[in-house]
Amino acid sequence: MAVILFFAATAASAQQPASDWQAGAVLDISAASRALALGQRDQGLGLGHSDVSINGPIGHRFEAQATAAAHTLDRKLEVELEEAWVQTRALPAGLQVRAGRFASQLGYLNEQHPHTDDFVQRPLLHRAFLGGHWTDDGMRINWTAPTDLYVRLGLEAFRGRRLVEETASSRRPGAVVLSGRLGSDIGLSQSWQAGLSLLHNRREAALESGEDAEEGHEEGHAEGHTHGHGAAFSGRRMWLAELVWKWAPDGNNREKQVRVAYEHALVEGLDRFASDSDRHQASYLSVVWRFAPGWETGLRADLLRVRQPHEDHFDDGRLREAALMLAYKPSHAQTLRLQFTRQHDRGGFPTATHSVQIQYILNVGAHAAHAF
Amino acid sequence: MQHTRSKPRAPSWRFALACCAFWSAGAAQAFSVFTCEPEWAALARQLAPTAEVRSATHARQDPHHIEARPSLIAMLRRADLAVCTGAELEAGWLPILQQRSGNPRVQNRAPGMLFAADHLTLIDPRPAGSFLEGDVHAAGNPHAHLDPRRILEMADVIARRLEEIDPAGRDEYRARLAAFQADWQARIQQWERRAWPLRGTRVVAQHSTFAYLWRWLAIEQVADLEPKPGVPPTPRHLQKVLETVRAAPPSALVVSAYQDPRAVQWLAQQLGTNVTVLQLPSTVTEEQPADTLPALFDHLIERLLAATR
Numbered sequence: 001m002a003v004i005l006f007f008a009a010t011a012a013s014a015q016q017p018a019s020d021w022q023a024g025a026v027l028d029i030s031a032a033s034r035a036l037a038l039g040q041r042d043q044g045l046g047l048g049h050s051d052v053s054i055n056g057p058i059g060h061r062f063e064a065q066a067t068a069a070a071h072t073l074d075r076k077l078e079v080e081l082e083e084a085w086v087q088t089r090a091l092p093a094g095l096q097v098r099a100g101r102f103a104s105q106l107g108y109l110n111e112q113h114p115h116t117d118d119f120v121q122r123p124l125l126h127r128a129f130l131g132g133h134w135t136d137d138g139m140r141i142n143w144t145a146p147t148d149l150y151v152r153l154g155l156e157a158f159r160g161r162r163l164v165e166e167t168a169s170s171r172r173p174g175a176v177v178l179s180g181r182l183g184s185d186i187g188l189s190q191s192w193q194a195g196l197s198l199l200h201n202r203r204e205a206a207l208e209s210g211e212d213a214e215e216g217h218e219e220g221h222a223e224g225h226t227h228g229h230g231a232a233f234s235g236r237r238m239w240l241a242e243l244v245w246k247w248a249p250d251g252n253n254r255e256k257q258v259r260v261a262y263e264h265a266l267v268e269g270l271d272r273f274a275s276d277s278d279r280h281q282a283s284y285l286s287v288v289w290r291f292a293p294g295w296e297t298g299l300r301a302d303l304l305r306v307r308q309p310h311e312d313h314f315d316d317g318r319l320r321e322a323a324l325m326l327a328y329k330p331s332h333a334q335t336l337r338l339q340f341t342r343q344h345d346r347g348g349f350p351t352a353t354h355s356v357q358i359q360y361i362l363n364v365g366a367h368a369a370h371a372f
Numbered sequence: 373m374q375h376t377r378s379k380p381r382a383p384s385w386r387f388a389l390a391c392c393a394f395w396s397a398g399a400a401q402a403f404s405v406f407t408c409e410p411e412w413a414a415l416a417r418q419l420a421p422t423a424e425v426r427s428a429t430h431a432r433q434d435p436h437h438i439e440a441r442p443s444l445i446a447m448l449r450r451a452d453l454a455v456c457t458g459a460e461l462e463a464g465w466l467p468i469l470q471q472r473s474g475n476p477r478v479q480n481r482a483p484g485m486l487f488a489a490d491h492l493t494l495i496d497p498r499p500a501g502s503f504l505e506g507d508v509h510a511a512g513n514p515h516a517h518l519d520p521r522r523i524l525e526m527a528d529v530i531a532r533r534l535e536e537i538d539p540a541g542r543d544e545y546r547a548r549l550a551a552f553q554a555d556w557q558a559r560i561q562q563w564e565r566r567a568w569p570l571r572g573t574r575v576v577a578q579h580s581t582f583a584y585l586w587r588w589l590a591i592e593q594v595a596d597l598e599p600k601p602g603v604p605p606t607p608r609h610l611q612k613v614l615e616t617v618r619a620a621p622p623s624a625l626v627v628s629a630y631q632d633p634r635a636v637q638w639l640a641q642q643l644g645t646n647v648t649v650l651q652l653p654s655t656v657t658e659e660q661p662a663d664t665l666p667a668l669f670d671h672l673i674e675r676l677l678a679a680t681r
Contacts, residue, residue, distance in 0.1 A: 020480055060481060063471070087471070094449060094474040144474040146450050150442035152472070183442020188430070191441045246439070251430070252630050254437035293604040293632070331603050332464070369467040372440050 021056030024365035026115045028071075031358045037319060037343055037351040038127045038232060038304075040073065041120065047072040048359065049114040049133070051082060061090040064100075082135050094144040103135045104156055105142075106177045106197035107263050108242035110134055116370050118259070118288045119323050120339045120357040124302040125265050125282035129238060131162045131231045136175070150183040150193075163201050163231050174202040181242075183372070185251075192245045193372060199238040233280050233306050236269030244372070257290040259298075273312050280306045296327045308348055317348030335361040403538055406451035406478065408462050409435055411517040412488070412530070414656040414665045416455060419531050419548045420541070428469075431657040434630045435461055436602060440468035453537055454478040455530060458487030459494060459514035483536055491529045492516050495583060509601075517655065519584035520560050520669055527552050559666055564589075567673045573680050576617060577626040578605065578635065581654045585672060594622055597635050605635040614642050621647050624679040628654040648679040 028048030035043045048071055055065035069082035085100030105111045109126060114133055122132050138158035145151035160175035176199070183193035241264045248257040267280035282305070288298035302321040307314035325339040337359040345352035403423040407413040413427035428444050429435050435457070438444075448454060448469045456462050470479055477484035494512025516522045531549035535542045571590040578597040586593050595617055599609035621643045625636040633651050640649045652672055653662045662668040 057480060060479070089470075089479045090476040091474070092476065096474045142474065144445065144449050144472065148443075148446055150446040152445075181442075184446070185441065185443040191439075191443060193442050250432040252433045253439060254434040254630070255632055331600070366463065369440065369464050371468055371472075372442060 021054060022366035023052070023054045024363065025052045026050055026113075027360075027362040027364075028115050029360050030120060032120075032355050033357070034353045034355040036121065036321075036341060036353060036355055037345070037349045038124060039121060039355075040071075040127060040132050041357065042072060042075060047077065048120075048361075051113070051115070053083075057089070058086065061088060062086050063089055094146060096140075096142045096144075098140040098142075099138075101135060101137045102140070103133060104138075104158065104177050104199075105140070105154055106134075106156075106179055106199055106238075107240040107265070108193070108195065108244055108261055109263065112371055115361050115363075118286060118296070118298050118327070119300055119325055120337060120359045121323075121341070123263065123282075123284035123286070123300065124304045124319065124321050125263055125284055128232050128282055128304050128306070129234065129265055129267060129280070134162060134231075136161050138175075148184070150181070152181045154179045154181075160201060163199075163234055176200045176202065188251045189249055190245065190247050191251075191372070193242070194244075195242040197238075197240040197242075199240065201234060201236055201238065233267065233308075235267040235271075235274075235280065237267070239266045239268075240264070246372075253290070254293055255290075256292075257288075259286075259288045259290075261286045270307060270314070271309055273309065274307070274314070278307045278314050280304075294329045294331075296325075296329065298325050298327075299323070300325075306348070315348060318346030319349040319352060320344040320346060333363045335359070337361075403541070404451050404453075406448050406454040408454070408456035408466060409517070410656040410658075411523075411665065411668075412455040412457075412526075414668075415523065415527055416453075416530060418552050418665070419527065419545060420534055421548070422541075422544075431629050431653045431655045431662075436464065438462070438465045440465045440472070444469050445472045448473040448478055449475050451475060451478050451484070453484045453486065453533065455486045456488070457514045457516070458489030459511040460509050461489075461514035483533065486530065486533050488516060488526055488529075489514060492522050492525060495587065496580070513580050513583050515581050515654065516584055518582055518672075519588045520556065520563065521588070522584065523665065524553065524556055524560070527556070556666075559669070563669055563673055567677070570673070570676055570680060573624070573676070574620070574622040575624045575626050576613065576622045576636070576639065578628070578631050581628045581631075582626060582652070589673075589676075591676070597627075597639075604632075610635055610639060614639060618643065624648045624650050624676065626650045626652055628652060629657070630654070650675055650679055 028050045030041055030048050031045050032041050032043055035041065041048065049069060050071065051067050051069040053065065053067040055063065057063045064086045065083055067083040068079065070077060070079045081101065083102050085098050085102040087098040088096055091097065103111045109122065110130060110133065114122060121127065126132055136158035138156055140154060140156040142152060142154040156177040158175045163175055177197055179195060179197035181193060181195035185191045243262045245260045246257060262285045264283040265281065270278050282303065284300055284302040286298060286300035288296055290296045300323045304319045306317040308317045321341060321343045323339055323341040325337055327335055327337040329335045339357045341357065342354040343352035403420065405416045405420065405423050405425040407416060407425065407427045409429055410427045410431060413425050416423065416425045426447055428447060429438055456466060476482065479485060489511055494514065494516060497512035498510055527549060531545045534545045567589045573591045574594045575591055576595045576597065577593050595613045597605040597610065597613060599606055625640055625647055627633050627636050629651060633649065636649050640647045652675060653668065656665060656668050657663055662671040
């Protein structure tokens with residue numbers, strides 16, 4: 001199926017129509033010596049986040065993008081419509097509205113396609129709290145300030161699919177994300193971006209107040225789940241702070257570059273038994289160094305601290321992860337990555353392990369340009 | 373009491389208000405031009421000297437590999453006109469800037485978004501090949517600004533677009549264009565005379581960055597340091613280049629200011645003493661000696677002449 005999609009996109013990209021519409025495909029194949037706790041890649045050979053994507057304008061006022069994604073999980077191939085959105089291009093005063101299915105812009109990494117990541121798997125933070133990559137049906141309104149300092153404020157409202165571990169059909173769904181982001185350059189060589197997002201998870205609240213709450217928490221207690229679809233841990237509110245700093249001599253990032261990214265998440269309001277001190281936290285720090293054109297190495301340290309509900313009390317769960325990677329990118333089209341990941345169980349994650357992963361990514365045709 | 377005290381302050385208060393009014397009027401009215409590359413900024417400054425012209429990139433950056441940085445989104449947010457090269461040169465970053473800027477004036481097909489490649493004839497168009505052929509631009513080589521005759525064509529295109537977006541400045545733009553054209557045509561003739569000895573010179577260069585310059589001056593690029601377009605030089609490929617040019621070494625080995633010179637330095641060492649390594653600016657630089665368009669071509673021709681002497 002994925003192969004068919006892949007070749008369909010190859011054919012589509014080869015015969016570019018005269019319009020501005022573009023099509024592209026990404027193939028992501030990986031092999032892992034073991035499956036990680038809270039991981040999203042199987043042991044052995046697997047298909048990572050591979051997609052077929054089209055994007056282009058609809059008249060002068062709108063642009064649209066659709067992406068069908070496929071990956072294997074638990075040895076099964078899963079295909080889904082990952083993105084299908086329309087966005088305005090002609091609103092005044094720096095305003096933009098997007099509607100459809102898309103990835104929330106909360107935090108740094110979530111709105112980016114996983115195949116542009118610097119590591120084989122998303123950070124623990126994203127795997128534990130956002131199901132790896134949170135895309136959902138909803139609407140977004142953004143405002144960009146007319147200033148030299150980049151200022152962007154955004155409000156998103158979603159159905160809230162996947163934010164709770166089981167796909168409970170609730171009568172009061174919904175998740176709202178408020179986010180702000182700043183960014184600029186420092187001289188020729190440095191640039192930075194900082195942001196703060198607040199996710200209000202009404203779906204979690206609905207689940208909590210509903211009759212099925214007890215059942216939900218029994219399931220939520222399952223330790224070290226490997227299935228990565230819904231969020232493994234959730235609460236009513238999540239704060240997510242992001243800080244990104246990049247350095248390249250004279251701004252020539254083709255030759256050499258250092259990229260540092262940090263995200264920290266705090267999840268509150270776990271359930272009705274939770275006190276103010278019962279909350280989940282996760283953070284990661286990643287440092288990637290492009291030491292020659294096409295060659296990168298990087299290190300990422302992840303920390304996850306959760307309070308796992310168990311009837312009327314909570315158990316501590318702690319998981320640490322460290323990843324070291326080396327990547328070769330001979331051109332825009334290809335990436336070959338070798339990664340070693342080590343997990344430490346500090347309570348509640350008996351499936352923690354270590355793994356050697358190899359990943360190959362192939363881009364064909366025109367794919368949506370990459371964000372900072 | 374209060375009245376007498378406030379009286380001496382009135383002038384400074386009024387002055388501040390006047391300043392504010394002046395500043396906000398100025399901020400609202402300053403015509404803002406965003407360019408993807410410095411050559412178009414230099415040209416826009418010639419044609420619209422009162423506009424606020426800013427380039428997203430500079431000569432020491434590889435324009436193929438720019439990141440959609442927050443500062444660039446903010447820069448595009450306020451632009452009335454954006455001038456870029458097109459032909460997929462900016463495909464990796466400009467679409468994100470457009471999408472996130474929230475600026476309707478600079479979206480594709482809007483009058484405020486101008487791509488040079490839509491108005492110039494490009495050399496070496498290639499059918500979209502397989503992904504293994506490197507970063508190929510199907511529409512042709514995008515580095516067209518290194519042919520001064522194409523700069524002349526673009527001056528006309530940019531001036532007409534300025535008129536369209538800012539009709540109030542029409543006479544000014546026309547006068548500026550006429551002056552630029554007269555001056556530039558004279559310069560082209562001078563450059564062609566001056567560069568006459570360069571005809572038939574053989575060079576090795578990295579990427580097709582200077583292809584338009586070579587074609588204009590009848591210089592022959594006998595080998596490319598890149599194994600495939602956009603792919604950095606590899607030891608194996610450099611060995612192959614060395615084999616092909618050893619019998620008849622080129623006069624110069626050329627890299628751009630944003631390319632790593634180590635590959636050509638190694639090649640020069642292998643070839644011996646008569647070969648010059650030239651690291652040339654491929655666009656207008658921020659400092660002298662190539663800080664304007666005329667200075668850029670003066671500089672390129674002088675450096676090449678010095679290398680072949």
